Amino acid sequence: MRRLKENVLKALILLSAIFTISVLVVIVGFIIIKGISGINFKYLTSDYSAGEGGGILSMIITTLYTVFLSILVATPVGVLAAIYLQEYAKKGKFVNSVRFATESLAGIPSIVYGLFGGIFFVITLKMGYSILAGSLTVSIIILPLIIRTTEESLKTVPIGYREASLAMGATKFQTICKVIIPSAAPGILSGIILSIGRIVGESAAILLTAGTVAKMPTGIFDSARTLTVQSYLLAKETGNIQAAASVGVVLIVIVLCLNALAKFIVKKFSKEIY
Numbered sequence: 001m002r003r004l005k006e007n008v009l010k011a012l013i014l015l016s017a018i019f020t021i022s023v024l025v026v027i028v029g030f031i032i033i034k035g036i037s038g039i040n041f042k043y044l045t046s047d048y049s050a051g052e053g054g055g056i057l058s059m060i061i062t063t064l065y066t067v068f069l070s071i072l073v074a075t076p077v078g079v080l081a082a083i084y085l086q087e088y089a090k091k092g093k094f095v096n097s098v099r100f101a102t103e104s105l106a107g108i109p110s111i112v113y114g115l116f117g118g119i120f121f122v123i124t125l126k127m128g129y130s131i132l133a134g135s136l137t138v139s140i141i142i143l144p145l146i147i148r149t150t151e152e153s154l155k156t157v158p159i160g161y162r163e164a165s166l167a168m169g170a171t172k173f174q175t176i177c178k179v180i181i182p183s184a185a186p187g188i189l190s191g192i193i194l195s196i197g198r199i200v201g202e203s204a205a206i207l208l209t210a211g212t213v214a215k216m217p218t219g220i221f222d223s224a225r226t227l228t229v230q231s232y233l234l235a236k237e238t239g240n241i242q243a244a245a246s247v248g249v250v251l252i253v254i255v256l257c258l259n260a261l262a263k264f265i266v267k268k269f270s271k272e273i274y
Helices: 002-038 041-045 057-088 093-106 110-124 131-155 159-167 172-201 204-209 227-238 241-273
Strands: none
Touching: 002 241, 041 057, 057 093, 057 131, 057 172, 057 227, 057 241, 093 131, 110 131, 110 204, 131 172, 131 204, 159 172, 172 227, 172 241, 204 227, 227 241
16 A cells, blocks of 8 residues: 555655656747747847837846846845845844745736836836836846745755854854855755846836837936846737747747856856855
8 A cells, every 4th residue: 555655655755746747848949930930140139120020139238237246146145145145134023023024025016016117116216117117126036036046055955054053163154155055056056047137037026127219228217128028018009919939939048058157057056166
């Protein structure tokens, strides 16, 4: 009977894994099949011109601006906050309140963040519709994700590592920088990778803060259109699913490339520390 239960459980786990992979393959495959025919060199390297079949170079640049600015702002804040909560703060009402607030922020719809960003960054701080306003808004969206994943990664570092480092005469700060963070780096990287996917896939918050101007940005204070917003507008306003799918293919490639770059940087960083 025990053997039968074990085999049934293994079969369910296997079926769940196969189902998950199948869903991913179907989604990605559909987008690629539908949109690959619309991608060529001119499409990737020319600027957009409505009604003339222009390219998406300006959207690619805007998307990369948004990703790097959001990660640049959210990663240090999120990682340092997680280190404080896990390594320095005394367990009690304050820590529990911060964690509850973090979990609550993670569940707020992105349109609410977009409204906040539109009111605070665009109007109150007078940034106007700009890449900077959009990036700051998105950095708030991904902050809970980075904090939670970093905290969980820090928890996986064995207590013996901390004790051994302190016993050798290292300070707590040195222990965190030289032992704990490098050991937790793979988990922190996972949070950053998930955050990149969230940034690239964001549309509502960007729409309300960065605007929809379809031209090459000259700086982070310009209003511009990301790839996700472009795909949304193509599907909504023109009903051109094939053109929207072509943008989706480019998005998939960008996410894969950024994830590979993030893994390479963290791996090299970890080797240098050790």
